[in-house]
Amino acid sequence: MAFARTVNGDIDVTELGTVYCHDHIYCVPALWKEKGQTDFLLDSPEASKAELDLFKGAGGTTIYDATAIDYGRDVGVVKRIANQAGVTVIATAGFNKSIMWSATIPGRDITFQHWIDSMSRNDIRAHVTREVEEGMDGTDIRGGVVKFGTGYNTMNESEIKIMRGVLDAHKETGAPIHSHTELGTMPLEQLDIVHDEGVDPRHLTIAHLDRNPDPWTHRKVAQSGAFLSFDGITRAKYHSEDVRTRCILDLVRWGHEDQIMIGGDIARRTMFANYGEGGLGMGFILDKWRPRFIEEAGEAGFDGDALLHKFFVVNPQSAFAFRKG
Template structure:
């Protein structure tokens, strides 16, 4: 029987509700902590909760928190956020990307890179399976998605090993998959490995596709059946919202409505409203971006409200499901 694994228990897919498909509600990335990059320290539980309350006030009900162990995952803090705000939180098993692996891996006495180099593909698979089925970081809180990632136009040997190990963990557990793409690069190359490993691409969500606003690449990725996550909303320094919306409309034109997901990938104190920086906050997408998108979709001849239902409710129900 299909289910979605949250930090407060497994639920039926229809119970997920309005969902952000990629955010970071609490994280202390080891490498950025070592480098004293304070903006990446999403480490104040009360401030995170206040921003989540903006999300719930705007109608939000669930978040996929894409924080893997190498990015400073804290499943207990996420569980507390879930319990105090009432939202569903899906947590992340697996790993993010090699750029984070010089950081210290807790409990090992060394770096993530050293741990990965000293473990086989099968051992890494077993580690990820444990996170999905037993618990993460010494707790009984289980991940709901298995994650891997690649670098900017590069896939290191270690990233390749981790990616294939995560795909093996998916085969063993039936978990959904999520991939990090650095600036939206190597989307099709990741999908080629997924195919070579015999994994159904419909089980994968690809993050950061809007960092590379190339409609042809998006269309070719969508033709595999994968979900595409537009999670750069509000990052005007990369692209204005019009570019992202045009990419979404292009996918709609080619019949890929059922593969589009949306999130904010909020992972900086300056992006949160309640971390003392006065950022747009976790409610921004539902408060401001969704009305704009619905208006522009209607102008383009689509039913904007129906697309909101698809992107934020129907598609996440399918993207985040376990199929044992």
């Protein structure tokens, strides 16, 4: 049985249903709290649960919650409200990116950076492996994905150490891998290290690639075998929505439709419908973006409904499966 690891334990990947491949449900990032950036504080279980209700009401089944320890993860709260909403959640082991590490670790008198500096690559491997095999945040809730990240056109020594330790944890546990890219930069440099460590890129999903809508870069990432996460939907401040659709359809033309996944990466109160800001909410992609994509794909000569079945249902069954080698 190919299995995915959820906050409630392991399930057959065919039970994942319709999946958002990258989102955030409930989190209080220490850095943004210290800086008073309240828009990033998803701190209401009630509002977050109402968003999960929207997701489920729109036909959603599973969310990969990409919230790592340095981004204010609280898997106990997430599990509770997900179970109340009847939504399956895959949680994140590992780390996000170094910009978050200047913050003080809640309940401790050191920063994330100090903690990371004190760890060797092997310590990182052991820590992430424990999160996958034993539990996170003082619970027995296990991570279903291991994560690392890099900055905007940068990859510092700490991030590289984290990356190699996380890849070691993947080798030990078979957990699928997720990477953060800042505005879609550095994916090929990440892949260089993945290859250097002897890890099959088919176990990796690279996030935020639609924020750098460069067809050549997308094609090179896809040729590696990695999954591509298109998770910037609604963010017209970066690019109009048709740009993302054209990038997706280009990948389909090049034969990579089995590597594309869709998510919202909703991480601001103003993006939610239930945090009092009037945002579009977690139901938007399935309710509103889906029919738009089907129409635009049809105009380009594709079966948009069949493509979305792959992006939401079929491809996540491979991307979130545990496997070694």
